[in-house]
Amino acid sequence: MNFTLKIWRQKNANAKGSFQTYPLKDVSPEMSFLEMLDYLNNQLISQGKEPVTFEHDCREGICGSCGLYINGRPHGPQRSTTTCELHMRDFKDGETIVVEPWRSKAFPVIKDLIVDRSSFERIMHAGGFVNVNVGCAPESNSSPIGKLIADKVFDAAVCIGCGACVAACKNSSAMLYAAAKIAQYAMIPQGKVEAKERVDKMVKQMDTEGFGFCSNTYACEFDCPKGISTDFIALMNREFFSSKACKQKHA
Amino acid sequence: MIKLDSKIPEGPLAEKWSRYKAGLRLVNPANKKKIDIIVVGTGLAGAGAASALGELGYNVKVFCFQDSPRRAHSVAAQGGINAAKNYRNDNDSIYRLFHDMMKGGDYRAREANVYRAAEVSNDVIDHFTAMGVPFARDYGGSLDTRSFGGVQVSRTFYAKGQTGQQCLLGTYSSLNRQIAKGTVKMFPRRDMLDIVMVDGKARGVITRNLVSGELERHSAHAVVLATGGYGTVFYLSTLGLGSNASAAWSAYRKGAVFANPSFIQIHPTSIPVLNDYQCKLTLMSESLRNDGRVWVPKEKGDKRHANEIPEEGRDYYLERRYPAFGNLVPRDVASRAAKERCDAGYGVGDTGLSVYLDFKDAINKQGEKAIRDKYGNLFEMYEKITGINPYKQPMRIYPAGHYTMGGLWVDYNLMTTIPGLYAIGESNFSDHGANRLGASSLMQCSGDGYFILPNTISDYLSEDIRTGKISTDQPAFEEAEKQVADRIQKIMAVGGKETASSFHKQLGKIMWDHCGMRRDAEGLKKGMELLIQLEEEFWSNICVPGTDKELNQELEKALKVADFFEVGRLMCEDALQREESCGAHFREEHQTETGEAKRNDANFAFVAAWEYQGPAAKPKLHKEALEFKYVELKERSYK
Ligand SMILES: Cc1cc2nc3c(=O)[nH]c(=O)nc-3n(C[C@H](O)[C@H](O)[C@H](O)COP(=O)(O)OP(=O)(O)OC[C@H]3O[C@@H](n4cnc5c(N)ncnc54)[C@H](O)[C@@H]3O)c2cc1C
Ligand code: SF4
Ligand code: FES
Numbered sequence: 090m091n092f093t094l095k096i097w098r099q100k101n102a103n104a105k106g107s108f109q110t111y112p113l114k115d116v117s118p119e120m121s122f123l124e125m126l127d128y129l130n131n132q133l134i135s136q137g138k139e140p141v142t143f144e145h146d147c148r149e150g151i152c153g154s155c156g157l158y159i160n161g162r163p164h165g166p167q168r169s170t171t172t173c174e175l176h177m178r179d180f181k182d183g184e185t186i187v188v189e190p191w192r193s194k195a196f197p198v199i200k201d202l203i204v205d206r207s208s209f210e211r212i213m214h215a216g217g218f219v220n221v222n223v224g225c226a227p228e229s230n231s232s233p234i235g236k237l238i239a240d241k242v243f244d245a246a247v248c249i250g251c252g253a254c255v256a257a258c259k260n261s262s263a264m265l266y267a268a269a270k271i272a273q274y275a276m277i278p279q280g281k282v283e284a285k286e287r288v289d290k291m292v293k294q295m296d297t298e299g300f301g302f303c304s305n306t307y308a309c310e311f312d313c314p315k316g317i318s319t320d321f322i323a324l325m326n327r328e329f330f331s332s333k334a335c336k337q338k339h340a
Numbered sequence: 341m342i343k344l345d346s347k348i349p350e351g352p353l354a355e356k357w358s359r360y361k362a363g364l365r366l367v368n369p370a371n372k373k374k375i376d377i378i379v380v381g382t383g384l385a386g387a388g389a390a391s392a393l394g395e396l397g398y399n400v401k402v403f404c405f406q407d408s409p410r411r412a413h414s415v416a417a418q419g420g421i422n423a424a425k426n427y428r429n430d431n432d433s434i435y436r437l438f439h440d441m442m443k444g445g446d447y448r449a450r451e452a453n454v455y456r457a458a459e460v461s462n463d464v465i466d467h468f469t470a471m472g473v474p475f476a477r478d479y480g481g482s483l484d485t486r487s488f489g490g491v492q493v494s495r496t497f498y499a500k501g502q503t504g505q506q507c508l509l510g511t512y513s514s515l516n517r518q519i520a521k522g523t524v525k526m527f528p529r530r531d532m533l534d535i536v537m538v539d540g541k542a543r544g545v546i547t548r549n550l551v552s553g554e555l556e557r558h559s560a561h562a563v564v565l566a567t568g569g570y571g572t573v574f575y576l577s578t579l580g581l582g583s584n585a586s587a588a589w590s591a592y593r594k595g596a597v598f599a600n601p602s603f604i605q606i607h608p609t610s611i612p613v614l615n616d617y618q619c620k621l622t623l624m625s626e627s628l629r630n631d632g633r634v635w636v637p638k639e640k641g642d643k644r645h646a647n648e649i650p651e652e653g654r655d656y657y658l659e660r661r662y663p664a665f666g667n668l669v670p671r672d673v674a675s676r677a678a679k680e681r682c683d684a685g686y687g688v689g690d691t692g693l694s695v696y697l698d699f700k701d702a703i704n705k706q707g708e709k710a711i712r713d714k715y716g717n718l719f720e721m722y723e724k725i726t727g728i729n730p731y732k733q734p735m736r737i738y739p740a741g742h743y744t745m746g747g748l749w750v751d752y753n754l755m756t757t758i759p760g761l762y763a764i765g766e767s768n769f770s771d772h773g774a775n776r777l778g779a780s781s782l783m784q785c786s787g788d789g790y791f792i793l794p795n796t797i798s799d800y801l802s803e804d805i806r807t808g809k810i811s812t813d814q815p816a817f818e819e820a821e822k823q824v825a826d827r828i829q830k831i832m833a834v835g836g837k838e839t840a841s842s843f844h845k846q847l848g849k850i851m852w853d854h855c856g857m858r859r860d861a862e863g864l865k866k867g868m869e870l871l872i873q874l875e876e877e878f879w880s881n882i883c884v885p886g887t888d889k890e891l892n893q894e895l896e897k898a899l900k901v902a903d904f905f906e907v908g909r910l911m912c913e914d915a916l917q918r919e920e921s922c923g924a925h926f927r928e929e930h931q932t933e934t935g936e937a938k939r940n941d942a943n944f945a946f947v948a949a950w951e952y953q954g955p956a957a958k959p960k961l962h963k964e965a966l967e968f969k970y971v972e973l974k975e976r977s978y979k
Contacts, residue, residue, distance in 0.1 A: 134839050149622045174724045246506060
């Protein structure tokens, strides 16, 4: 297969970036998208040029490192698929493929296709945990959780922290990412105790980081590689409003 | 002169840890604030240790090379985590878990360490549950379990096929809690490139900031390595591409002894190689062997589509050879059996280098939904990579490099032979002998990090309460930084033509062919020669574009590959010395008449611990004799 690649190149955070065009021949349909970039990089290096920098590690859709904006879609054209799981057989021979980093004020570009997602980390620092010390856990089966709820909790917990939801959203909202964690804990006895403070703190941090508001376009859910449901945003909102109400009552 | 002292406490096996722990010295809360600890790695082991130490009140600095601690390769573990809860009433116990690990490891692990790992396993599960880790549950709301290879009880806790992800995210949340409290400071996007020693003790590390390229000095009263496994020595493996040996190797060069380097697990069920540019093999979890049946055609070179081969035409070779355990034999046995069939010409697929893993019978019996509930994400993953739907036709699988039982030698305190330098999780050697049983690594990593290290390290640190801050302005730091800078300059200066990945791929092939699933003396010697040649070529022809003072992924790779040459040589050296077959280490010269591994307990019941003697010199072998008081050494039979 042959492709024309238009790739965002940017030397560092302060440099001005631009698209560069690279024709690429003899790509195997069995190659993954990132293997195709490896193949391109090999050619660039042998021509004495600088390879394209992109983030990756597990290459099996679980670590959340990779994340490219491909032909106008986060993680490319296939639903429920991370960039590293995409394969070239999913593209048309001769196609022009445009590759960009995530675009969001809260995710500044570091180099080429790599962005700084530390804003996601700080949202977790704000409250993405249960306050429990090592050594004071009760026996696991002392608080049963019904299978149906457990399954729902799991569906929220599979977020890989990639940032595609932000990249997909016209407002750069991080609601889906935050909601997944907030919902996971709000649905179980271990996390319920602090659910109100958690939602308050995490939502506040989202605002501080410059992520936008949610205007219910559901683009995030559509492009989330793990199929995280926007139902969790509704759940988060319920928690959030009841927490404010809760505070006013106490005031 | 290094003298190995395992510091295994006296007393009955079941009481060793509790008695020993009770005697360990403490650091009082006010003094803990004066003590700094460096943890390198944020997998289950590192993030667990860092958060536990932070909770205790120490000042902790944590490092990882990814952009977030949540991406450590523990995240990729699929199948499950063991604990001796006996929730199934199937007569499980701490002793039985200990016994299974000893046997699974082919009697090449330390009894006391293995028992302790089994002992803390129940606390690990309770802690995860309390942190909100969503383990699978049954309809009554209790935790569910499943079976794993090499055992006859159901003790594996799981979260669909994402157990590692869920356990790591739980651990990550506890780390975040400490970061928020200010007890832990996180340094992502850092490569640790050297250990700094002051007066014979580990007192810091040199890191490279992967964004700016700057070298940084960090000091502490103790250093903990939790840097994972080095299975990427094979190039193609189930590990993340950034996984490396370099952190552990820098410790080895500074005098930490390296144990059983050749004990490396080849996992039987990974998706086979599909194209020449492939740089990663994706694992299909061992749990699939609960319901999947492994087979090849009975006829050599049978080219029919799998679904067209009738029952009579199929050889379920694991069930045939090992009726007692069938498809659930341990990994080393399953891997070698697959290789045996493929080498004999019965393999399937274009290359003939794969076998079938078939769910037809399970789907017929339990229905597609039940199978989807258990393995949905694995089936999807398989389909994404291969384009084939495994509900409709069998998966194709082949063995792949996966897990390193070998690692830095540690004593009962998890301290290496360098005072103040600890190694936990996959980076140490201690609990899995010559072969690891499924689902026992997540267990060991979490046990090490949360429950064991925090106790033993306090004992060591109790002597440091008056030391005060360690300055990074002293000669030891300057020298270490200079050594690292020189090495980087040396690589940058070569200006050759070949990429780091190309060297890595060649190196991996040498290791796979000469020090892989089956080894012999001649092949191992040849492997060492080839490694030396390739290493010379590397230092005259490596190409690293760009500069070292910026984000430079080619430089990162080249630095890691440069260390793998030495790792590979030591693996061959170790495999050559071990004139027996045990666990994952199979020497052609040592097998039974039926082709099973033949151990030599009289001469090889020891840990082979290697001491660095300089870049070109042969390393020195130390032997830690293994004593077995609570298990009887038997031929490991799964027939
Ligand atoms: C695909 C797969 C599936 C598995 N499934 C299971 C399973 O079901 N059950 C089970 O028990 N085990 C399983 N294992 C094994 C288990 O996952 C690992 O052994 C375990 O997670 C290792 O954890 P760790 O904390 O030691 O290291 P890791 O999780 O590998 O973490 C290593 C850390 O060290 C850091 N690091 C490494 N080198 C450097 C450096 N030079 N500088 C700075 N930082 C560095 C990394 O950034 C990372 O944070 C599986 C392994 C794989 C690969
Ligand atoms: S919610 Fe989905 S898209 Fe957003 S970070 Fe999580 S996995 Fe990625
Ligand atoms: S590289 Fe890990 S999710 Fe893509």
